[in-house]
Amino acid sequence: MTADHDTPAPQATGTAAGLMMPKAPLLLSGMRFSVWISPDGEIERLANSDVAKRITLEPPFVCHARATAQRLGVEPFLAYDVLELIAFVRPTAACTPTPRGLAAFIGAPEPASIEAATLLLYQTAELLLREQASRGRSFDPYAADVARTMMMGGWLWGPAVLAAMGEQDLHSPASRPGRGLNVWERLEEWSDHAPEDPPRQLSVSAEESRNRLAELLGEEAESRPQQADYASAVASAFAPRNVAGEPNILLAEAGTGVGKTLGYIAPASVWAEKNGAPVWISTYTRNLQTQIDSELDRLFPERYDKAKRVVIRKGRENYLCLLNLAEATQALTARPNDAIAIGLMTRWAGRSRNGDMVGGDFPGWLSDLVGRSRTTGLTDRRGECIYSACPHYSRCYIERNIRKAKRANIVVANHALVMVQAAMGGGRDEGNLPSHYVFDEGHHLFDAADAAFSAHLTAQESQELRRWLTGVESSTARSASRARGLKKRLEDLIATDPRTGELVTETIHAARHLTGDGWVNRLEDNLPVGPMESFLAHVRTQVYARTDPENSPYSLETETKPTVPGLIESALELKTALKELLEPIKNLRRRLEQRLDTEADELDSDTRRRIEAACKSLEQRGSNQVQAWVSMLDALEDEIPEEFTDWFSVERAGGKDLDVGLHRHWIDPTKPLANTLLTQAHGTVITSATLTEGSGSEEGDWIGAERRTGASFVPGNPIRVKFKSPYDYADQTRVFIINDVRKDDMEQVAAAYRELFLASQGGALGLFTAISRLRSVHQKIGPELDRAGLTLYSQHMDNLDTSTLIDIFRAERNSSLLGTDAVRDGVDVPGDSLRLIVFDRVPWPRPTIQHRARKEHFGGNRYNDSQTRLKLKQAYGRLVRRANDRGVFVLLDPMMPSRLQNAFPEGVSIQKIGLAETVQQIKSFFAPPAVK
Template structure:
């Protein structure tokens, strides 16, 4: 590779006539071959083995180096990754990491050949360098320093980027290297406000909600009577309750196309304006939060106004921690190879809307490119925040977001955060829970509550608690930046109080009973250390003794009783050790609370907040968790409380242990959901396209919906409302159940996927009930689709995060995607990009100990049918997202019971056919010469 640092630059034009483009080849790789374009323009099609050889000789331009390396079956290699240049020049900009995505990103025509796609790598790079040159140093005086720091660590783009910024001598820094990384010094500080006034209690009239809806839609909008009726119905929830503990609950099922998002935004926004308090809209996934946020542009079209009125809330673990970024920057002296990742993180941090790294404006592919530990690992994932004790507290993204949410009109949250706040009786930061909620994707409330109200005594949980208490311990290699212990977090708060310091020391000393680093090897060697590891070692032995572990490389579970010899004795010893740990934690909390009282007239606001936060953390992270563990251990001698299920498990992957522990879940987690959240609210809307299962009995369906959402356990009677989809599923969709493919023969299953995907010419989503089945199908069918010019992407196979995979699938009309539950639940792909869904088999619930308990509780086989019917209904619902969408749903399972067929819309053609006939029908359905338009478009 050669570059010319003396390329002439014309600084008089907005975009210079010439920039210093690296003289390097262009590389674009598929599953079977690669296109290689030399710096002189010679185009070659190479076997991937030859391309793998050449990249070791000269670094090429690529788009997503790690995915390219995976296709070439080699380790990551030096390259000019266009995505890294995008992350530097346009930090926080959205770009799908494919050639077609690059074309859309720069406004170029979609490439019509793989050679044209490869040329986009050069075209995009040149445009970005010209753009950087046009900005000049005054636009961002620290960008050059960041680029120089990255270049010193081997960033190949460094010379070109510095030349574009008119750095005449790229090796003579104008700023001290590393200064540009100190983004925390340049962020605007947030300011505190007086406490918010209590909300008023004014209702929302249906006619006002309908008028607001009309305003949101505009004069040119198509009339949708269902949406208007939906808005009127959900308005009932936005009224003050008449009886304590009896909220106004509306269960509203709205089929796809009704327009439920704007339908509930209309009354919710009016309530927030009239009552001076925020409405919380909660959805299941972070991607869906982004979609709701996008719809709110209609309510607040002016960007700055929206920034004040709409806030997206997530858990702390989703946001960049500035202290972690600072410590990672300081560690570059000993870890210089991290400079590229930290430099790109600093560039993003300077442009992000709110510091959200999971579903926000952080490009998901960046973590795949430069490492998850150096990107997503910089969030506060271990509850180590020191709040106002942090030097960056006044600029913290999280604290800024929390304060904005208190003064916003609408807060867009997710079920996980809402449930955790409810479980903890209100967040540390919020002070009290909201009075009104909208739960979109309400069919997921059961699972969200199940996660929030469960308890896990496992090796990893124990290890995390020990790190939270002790921090870095002697003999470990763990970075101090990722393990700030209790003593470090509280050192200035306890410096003048000997007794409080002693309690911290006692807590740290007692934490030695918990799981330590290296526990996996010690358990395998039968040499556990301490009471926690001893108990977990016995637990592991019981699981292995009572399962067929030799024939399963995957996770295992076993009942807690009868116990093997030694298990109860080790549980008693562990319970005693946990009680020894619990005592100083409780005393430390009491001591800190006393200080709040004794020094009420002396403590400044920041110190008071820190003490309050420390007390809350000690309660939630320490006392509550340990008390739950003690209760679970006691039940091993006695009986598990009737509302719960306990079991042992060994989490495994590839035949190796990842975690081992004792688990406790509510049999019906909507009970605590109802008690801690629904009954405390004034009003709640619970809405979804699949609230009811469609069993054929309307009353039975609504009773099931009330139980799954927790409404059944709240006093009063919820309002039920159902609005059918306006789409013509009879004309727009087909369902085929394949009756001649053996679902346990992966060769047959793979062949079926291949032929169906070829028949639809892509635009296909393959859903799987097991990751192993997905990987097998991908391996067998991938090369065949590649040979046909169709790109196949796969969750759990490709080096891409799930959100990025969905973005690619949405953007590329003829690509296909294989995935599991996360894809089924989170994908919203309108248009021709999704026109075929193939499910590998009937998605029966997995037969686990927990499922058995719930099956017994909820009605036996009817519970199985209910769960399965809902999964089929949700999967089918991915097909038609817009008025003119058309699609086919295929199930590769001849054992599909006819009683489950009412999961599909009434009147839709459901045919049990052989594979060959289904392939023919798929081809005919998508043949543009023969396909029928929906009735309304004829």
């Protein structure tokens, strides 16, 4: 039918004031229906099934073609995606991929109707084409060449973009990629500097810290005594260390609203300036890295100065590899369909601040649009860097960042990178570890250490090591694979030393004992090839024999002992094979180290660094990993060391095997964290809004915080400080525990979510303890919320990455989002967009073999309570992020023990009532105040 409305439609036919706008319809799809505006301006509301037929006849304007296809229930289709145009014209600009996001992006009013929202597609495209047209060739000299190459891959926007730039021959795309794609040629080269001088050992006084904080806040800032007191306390961690191995450690809990970010930036920046060395600020989530980077604008308001003084550090797998991009560009002749993705990647690479593709200035939705293998897949995910042998080494984003970090004042890193550096004794790239750290989100140190100091003898880990050593082995391997083996990475070193070449060959030959491509099918058919697959086949047999796979479509795990027949024999065979691999790896490393000595007068600096990097990677990724596997296999015959817990598992999704193997974790991973990092530092601040659990025992809470952060393993006594939130939680929030919904009945659970989300009119975050429960609720309530004009987004369901989902949720005031732990930890949504949190049940720790070992070690049920209380506290803490925020927390679990209720702030109303009464109270809580 044709919709009745007062919004004028565009005449999207032909040109608009000199622009060659595509003659195409506009399409905006919801869960139930779509708005279709024809090129002649006719506006229709259509069933999605009817739209699915039309799009095969004429490509429409859309916002996020893949998400649109998902809503329509069809395969991806040709479309004029305005997001692609944004990625071309403004490659690093932030834009939420929704109509309201487009309105904010172009500075238009928020659309008042779905028809007005649809018109934004046209308005955004027109604005961007005008912008591209206004740029002269001197400003954007390679744009036309890139657009022509993208046309070769079928980019629909190509003719309009080229016309906007005044190009005459619109329909003759480049026969091969032009120089416009060679962005690496246009990036500035980094330069080496002399080694940094040792830092001074000057302290930071409380007064200096307060004064710096005042400078950061400015004269007009509201007085916040707690923040100044916090900054003063943090200064104590920046005093000189008096005893080796006994750092100054501060545990600081600062409730939301205290202002801890600027509170620790103040003393950290003073120390860096006085002592001539960087302070590393580490976070658990990328979202907080971005927030801290934004706050540092106060410290360095000049962009050029900030670029020198502030560095964002992440692992190599987060950054675009220029060699991967160059090889993908060269492959376009054989793979022309990649031209759109590579063209947009080129545009972004030329404008990016630092090449960071995960949480930096790379638009996360771009990977969803054009494919991960051609975007985030171009990072160095497999440790295949060839360092100075790379033709783009002198322009490498990663190498530039590493060098900048050594001369910076503040390095904003993440726990994962810091832990990896600690586990590797300083890291392959970093040299010495930093002397001073600030760990924000300190409550996650346990989890970060657990990931860093664990070992996994699994099919996927084995396959990755084999690829790292051998590279692409088969001529039938996908041509898109860029796996560079050891021989490729060391080929110029091999050319000058035959013995090095022999050892590389021996290593590659021994690597064929490891898991090969196609292992999943061979294990399912019980036809393993080689000792690794034979061992894993026995592991798989044991897991399936001792679990209930029929009633669990997800991952399975079991004890390592007693073993099934044949497993020990296969383990012994694998151990022999691993030792055969270990020997040439060690010999190759020794040979390279010898060359550093014997050829000391001949090696240039780049070659020396490259040999040193190769030695470290052979040790860390090769011999250390293989030696850990041998140690794990030994424990199958002997006793598992008391500090570890081992188990077998089969990782599954949808009933299909994804991985199989043997796992080892520290029971308490903060012990190696303390030994490798905390005791090596001179000063460390560990801070969070939820550092203590709130059990009711102040001393017990602090002892727990010390155990979870590794401080209990460090000599001396850490300083403890706590600053309560200035917010009035009793007035601003409510907590409801629903007592008449069965948590094991998904029909009741879904109905509860529906009614609660309707009561708050969106702005709701639904948290789940299992993905299966999330999927079930999403399928049941999505259409009903859509009828009420409320959009529902879901992790694991929508064709969007998690960071993009959170961006959308933040921007769309009345949308709702379903997610699991990753959403709970990563979401920071101040204001009205998050006003309701619903947890599907008490988030008890999952009963795993690892959890059982930790429960026994840390105090039985007290450990369960502690873990659960912290999760509730962290989830509740998402509600109020600003002084005027208001919110409701709901738990759909009548079995919530009263002893866990002190996870919520003192004085907050906690009511255990029925669903219907809760709905009425939520409506009343959010109702606008009566007009007097």
